[in-house]
Amino acid sequence: MDTQFLYTFVNVVDRGSMAAAARFLNITPAAVAQQIRTLERELGVPLIARAGRTVNVTEEGARILERVRGLLRDVSDLRSVANDGAIAGELRLGACPTVLVGMLPDVLARMVSRLPQINVFIKPGHSAELYGDVERGELDAALVLQAPFELPKTCRWELLREEPLVVLVPEAFAHRDPHEVLASEPLIRYDRHQWGGRLAEDYLRRVGIVPRERFELNALNSIAVMVDRGLGVSLVPDWLPPWPEGLRLARLRLPEASEARCIGMVWSASSVRARVVAALREECQAVAQALAGATEPGVTPMLQSSNLSCVRSQ
Numbered sequence: 001m002d003t004q005f006l007y008t009f010v011n012v013v014d015r016g017s018m019a020a021a022a023r024f025l026n027i028t029p030a031a032v033a034q035q036i037r038t039l040e041r042e043l044g045v046p047l048i049a050r051a052g053r054t055v056n057v058t059e060e061g062a063r064i065l066e067r068v069r070g071l072l073r074d075v076s077d078l079r080s081v082a083n084d085g086a087i088a089g090e091l092r093l094g095a096c097p098t099v100l101v102g103m104l105p106d107v108l109a110r111m112v113s114r115l116p117q118i119n120v121f122i123k124p125g126h127s128a129e130l131y132g133d134v135e136r137g138e139l140d141a142a143l144v145l146q147a148p149f150e151l152p153k154t155c156r157w158e159l160l161r162e163e164p165l166v167v168l169v170p171e172a173f174a175h176r177d178p179h180e181v182l183a184s185e186p187l188i189r190y191d192r193h194q195w196g197g198r199l200a201e202d203y204l205r206r207v208g209i210v211p212r213e214r215f216e217l218n219a220l221n222s223i224a225v226m227v228d229r230g231l232g233v234s235l236v237p238d239w240l241p242p243w244p245e246g247l248r249l250a251r252l253r254l255p256e257a258s259e260a261r262c263i264g265m266v267w268s269a270s271s272v273r274a275r276v277v278a279a280l281r282e283e284c285q286a287v288a289q290a291l292a293g294a295t296e297p298g299v300t301p302m303l304q305s306s307n308l309s310c311v312r313s314q
């Protein structure tokens with residue numbers, strides 16, 4: 001039995017259609033369907049029930065699904081076990097969007113230089129999704145925003161970076177009062193349904209500002225471009241560069257104490273790749289220290305507030 005076919009089966013179930021699984025696996029939908037049929041023939045039971053363009057897992061498929069996930073994890077662990085004398089094997093790592101471009105490339109550059117025998121699988125995603133993947137053992141670790149809930153005992157968390165809220169404005173507004181700007185200018189709101197966006201919502205409520213909302217989205221780089229184009233101002237975490245090029249923006253420090261968006265690493269305490277995870281932690285800590293206080297050229301720097309607190313947030 002080809003373990004790649006089992007991997008295809010899991011992806012079809014998780015993504016809800018043959019076409020979605022095919023796009024993720026970079027193969028044709030016909031190849032996905034053929035692999036599923038081969039598995040069904042080998043097992044002697046139907047695994048997938050097709051309903052138009054979507055699929056549902058059958059009762060028989062549901063019974064073996066978690067066993068298949070465990071088998072795939074065991075297969076990926078074989079290299080780590082075989083190379084017990086050296087730090088080698090595959091690391092399955094998740095990263096939320098701002099970390100994916102702002103911190104992870106530097107971490108990986110250090111890791112591949114220090115540990116050339118490591119292969120890294122990277123899954124982009126939102127923090128809430130990646131926590132679940134680590135808890136289920138599908139990922140060894142993830143660089144995410146701190147969760148607003150208690151972690152299970154099988155997981156560990158370490159803070160790497162705090163990002164205070166700032167008022168993002170066009171460069172011409174650099175000397176205006178941040179509260180006056182938030183109260184008078186159209187607001188491009190950082191999606192309040194996201195963990196990080198809730199921080200901005202909580203701050204506005206606490207200081208009694210009712211903004212004139214114009215847009216709401218969960219895309220910090222897009223928000224920066226919209227502010228640069230004069231579409232409004234925004235209250236956002238002071239996230240890591242790179243930012244889009246050519247922007248003329250200012251970041252205004254808040255006059256009241258603000259809660260910081262906290263970025264860190266979550267990992268599975270039971271992973272057989274404990275040494276690889278430990279190496280990842282070391283490199284993340286080194287990069288976080290190097291990036292502390294960094295500012296993007298062309299963006300007006302701001303004075304960091306000394307009155308910050310870290311809360312569990314995206």
